[in-house]
Amino acid sequence: MVDTKVILSGITLDNPVIPASGTFGFGYEFAELYDINCLGSFSFKGTTKDARFGNPTPRIAECKSGMINSVGLQNPGIEKVISEELPKLKKCFNKKVIANISGFSVDEYVYCCEKIDKQEQVGIIEVNVSCPNVHNGGMSFGTSEKNVSDVTRAVKKVTTKPVYIKLSPNVTDIVSIAKACEDAGADGISLINTLVGMRIDLNRKKPVIAQKAGGFSGDAIFPVALSMVYKVADAVKIPIIGMGGVSSADDVIEMMMAGATAVQVGAANLVNPYVCKEIIEKLPERMEKYNIKNLKEIIGVAHNG
Amino acid sequence: MLKQGLFDIKENIKLNKSMYKMVLAGDASAISAPGQFVNIKLDGFFLRRPISVCDYSENDFTILYKVVGAGTEKMSEMKEGKLDILTGLGNGFDTSKSGQFPVLIGGGAGVPPMYNLAKVLKDQGKTPTVIMGFNTKDEIYYLDEFNAVCDTIVTTADGSFGTKGFVTAALENLNYTYTYSCGPEPMLKAIYDVSKTDGEFSFEERMGCGFGACMGCSCKTKYGNKRICKEGPVLCKEEIIW
Numbered sequence: 001m002v003d004t005k006v007i008l009s010g011i012t013l014d015n016p017v018i019p020a021s022g023t024f025g026f027g028y029e030f031a032e033l034y035d036i037n038c039l040g041s042f043s044f045k046g047t048t049k050d051a052r053f054g055n056p057t058p059r060i061a062e063c064k065s066g067m068i069n070s071v072g073l074q075n076p077g078i079e080k081v082i083s084e085e086l087p088k089l090k091k092c093f094n095k096k097v098i099a100n101i102s103g104f105s106v107d108e109y110v111y112c113c114e115k116i117d118k119q120e121q122v123g124i125i126e127v128n129v130s131c132p133n134v135h136n137g138g139m140s141f142g143t144s145e146k147n148v149s150d151v152t153r154a155v156k157k158v159t160t161k162p163v164y165i166k167l168s169p170n171v172t173d174i175v176s177i178a179k180a181c182e183d184a185g186a187d188g189i190s191l192i193n194t195l196v197g198m199r200i201d202l203n204r205k206k207p208v209i210a211q212k213a214g215g216f217s218g219d220a221i222f223p224v225a226l227s228m229v230y231k232v233a234d235a236v237k238i239p240i241i242g243m244g245g246v247s248s249a250d251d252v253i254e255m256m257m258a259g260a261t262a263v264q265v266g267a268a269n270l271v272n273p274y275v276c277k278e279i280i281e282k283l284p285e286r287m288e289k290y291n292i293k294n295l296k297e298i299i300g301v302a303h304n305g
Numbered sequence: 306m307l308k309q310g311l312f313d314i315k316e317n318i319k320l321n322k323s324m325y326k327m328v329l330a331g332d333a334s335a336i337s338a339p340g341q342f343v344n345i346k347l348d349g350f351f352l353r354r355p356i357s358v359c360d361y362s363e364n365d366f367t368i369l370y371k372v373v374g375a376g377t378e379k380m381s382e383m384k385e386g387k388l389d390i391l392t393g394l395g396n397g398f399d400t401s402k403s404g405q406f407p408v409l410i411g412g413g414a415g416v417p418p419m420y421n422l423a424k425v426l427k428d429q430g431k432t433p434t435v436i437m438g439f440n441t442k443d444e445i446y447y448l449d450e451f452n453a454v455c456d457t458i459v460t461t462a463d464g465s466f467g468t469k470g471f472v473t474a475a476l477e478n479l480n481y482t483y484t485y486s487c488g489p490e491p492m493l494k495a496i497y498d499v500s501k502t503d504g505e506f507s508f509e510e511r512m513g514c515g516f517g518a519c520m521g522c523s524c525k526t527k528y529g530n531k532r533i534c535k536e537g538p539v540l541c542k543e544e545i546i547w
Binding site for chain 2: 022023024025029030032033045053054057058059060061062063064065066067069071074208218219267269270271272273274
């Protein structure tokens with residue numbers, strides 16, 4: 001028997017497979033298809049202080065081996081997430097969930113994290129710093145060491161649960177951003193969020209996406225994500241949740257060898273709604289193939305020697 | 306409710322210069338209403354192709370699809386084999402509200418779902434009339450099949466066949482109890498503006514997943530945000546915000 005368990009900031013997960021925020025809603029669409037309690041955990045839809053409709057449509061464009069989304073954080077707002085979505089989720093998921101929080105100012109992050117921290121269902125708070133900072137000319141929080149440390153410090157002050165900062169890959173040096181999070185007290189790092197991308201409709205001679213560009217995800221970004229996870233794992237001591245183009249059990253193992261303690265699966269859920277279940281079922285067989293008895297032992301193994 | 310399955314390509318034929326008909330055999334039990342759609346995985350393409358269902362039974366279904374890009378072009382070249390398809394997607398039309406004389410309006414590539422809808426309404430003892438709108442005579446397809454089910458009026462923008470003008474030109478002369486529409490958004494809006502009764506409108510949007518997970522195809526309605534793929538693609542007249 002192989003052991004697929006991993007431990008993320010003191011929380012034991014049956015396996016490292018976690019659907020990524022924005023690709024799994026609040027879980028219940030998928031719970032109609034299979035028992036989602038097989039998952040290690042899952043990261044729910046990015047939640048903000050106020051309800052948001054998000055960006056105008058079209059919000060989706062296809063690419064070779066991937067897709068672009070420009071959903072723009074559509075969500076019902078933190079109050080409704082707590083009063084309506086979490087109780088619904090409780091009926092189909094009895095494990096700890098990862099709460100994905102976004103904000104447009106430090107105050108908004110603090111407001112939401114303080115509230116979500118009190119929810120018993122929440123195991124980890126994942127702070128998405130890829131949003132524009134409205135108090136700083138709209139520049140993304142995640143692109144400056146100062147901004148990410150300000151958010152991290154402020155959120156850590158009002159929370160008791162582990163705080164993971166989800167990093168944008170659209171930066172000059174992701175290692176220095178990750179270090180800034182660690183220095184500011186983050187309990188872990190999630191990476192990578194989507195890469196900026198765009199497509200042009202040749203018939204209309206205009207960008208496909210209404211907002212012109214969006215977030216590129218899917219199979220194509222796996223090597224980019226893997227190399228960033230590897231570099232960050234070299235530089236920080238806190239655990240990493242690796243993500244970006246993961247769609248198979250082998251991808252999960254590879255991401256862990258690069259240094260991830262757990263792995264999120266994103267765009268693949270949108271193409272194959274059963275993909276996480278299939279990966280989890282396949283994992284023991286693939287571990288045996290690579291002579292892995294205990295998944296925990298391969299975390300960062302590619303850094304040795 | 307959504308079901309994933311493998312379907313055998315039983316037939317794949319050209320109807321006119323850009324429309325094709327494909328019949329797929331397999332477990333189609335998840336399809337529960339006319340106006341629903343399926344989402345088809347094609348080798349070499351990341352996202353699935355959402356396509357409306359033209360007709361269905363327990364063991365097979367038919368799609369009529371337009372070649373608009375590389376994905377549908379690849380589909381049009383398929384002769385045989387199996388396709389991974391999600392079935393039973395979207396809400397579909399509500400036939401209980403139709404009254405005795407519903408009018409079913411399809412424009413261009415929006416015609417297909419009207420076929421099964423007409424059959425279901427007729428089976429319920431109602432008297433549907435179909436209006437099919439095209440730009441020109443060359444674009445007409447499935448007219449014989451529709452004629453075999455119910456009265457069918459064709460409009461062409463250039464007057465090369467049937468009534469000259471848009472679908473609304475034919476609608477003006479009819480007495481009807483309800484409208485069901487599917488087609489380009491300007492056509493839906495024109496029907497919304499001139500129709501004298503309540504009705505349902507089937508919308509199109511670029512989708513990521515097609516089953517409600519990604520929020521890619523959201524729209525605003527008078528009853529809050531809806532996902533075209535999940536709470537749609539059919540919206541009721543009273544809730545639409547243009």
